[in-house]
Amino acid sequence: MYTVYGSAKTRASRVIWMLEELEVPYVIEDVFPGTPEALTASETGKIPALKDGDQMIFDSAAILMHLADKHGGLTFPVGTPERTRLQSVLNFVTDDMEQPLWTAAKHSFVLPEELRALEAVMPALHFEWTKALKTLGRLLGDGPFLMGAKFTVADIIAGHLGGWAKAMDFPAPEPLVADYIARVRARDGWQKVDAMRKAA
């Protein structure tokens, strides 16, 4: 049995979505980043974290890769060209797509108030987000997923970010990318997480 630390309303939703895709049992313990409880669950104090037996795992992308390798789902074996490209695409998603959104969140409510500069930085964030979406469209190609026919961990994080961007009023994607984001978010796995979010 896995324990997910963090609520379905945070980036822990990616881990819950992954566990739903893999159809393995889990429990959720809601802890807040930076608290003593979070520092027990995660070496960095960041949330989400996952408990797998004796191991406490931090960072959502690393947790997804761990689960994918362990259960042989939503990834490709190490040593294949597909695995290498998946890692590249996943890093693009967590760097280029995620950072504009996360930076906006930090300047909205995470950083100490005197360090926030949301208005000054927002034009750059919208610019970077739009550029990232254009590159995402190129990576997607004919789809239907970022790695072609197979739904992978990279689609979970890209799909999560697509919804986050909409909630933050970031520029909308072009139709093909918007269709892709809608397609991954229509999956049963996300629909279950989304119901948890609305019930929370």
Next chain:
Amino acid sequence: MYTVYGSAKTRASRVIWMLEELEVPYVIEDVFPGTPEALTASETGKIPALKDGDQMIFDSAAILMHLADKHGGLTFPVGTPERTRLQSVLNFVTDDMEQPLWTAAKHSFVLPEELRALEAVMPALHFEWTKALKTLGRLLGDGPFLMGAKFTVADIIAGHLGGWAKAMDFPAPEPLVADYIARVRARDGWQKVDAMRKAA
């Protein structure tokens, strides 16, 4: 024979350092990000990229993981707790350590001039960098490297960032972290890359 796309003065230096650690032959082709040549070398147009046989690989962290798995060096086998922690630590380094520096670089010379807001954003970047260094110290523990006795891909990227931060006048680390950064940068692999940088 590998081909590295990007100069030793950029983040391609990480890939060159890795190849030096693995003692495998390579050639360097200097291309600039976003150019037609870069878009041929890398699906995202970002540099560095690596050509391995027929495969063009993008993203420095993904390139390092690919090379580590292929040559069985500077990593741990998939399925071990050490591999999972390495991925978490690596993601911390490329997210929490790298983003403040990269954001400062973007607001200095990468973004279109009218979108830059370096002065407004710098206090937050220094705050985030200092916080990341504190967490790095916790991850390092008794060291000597981030994964303990074994030098890994995470140390290459952390060591590269340590030098970049100094060049950008970011706040200096505490002594134990400063010693760690000096220790990894003293390795023959980085010393060779550094000589290339100075000669370029």
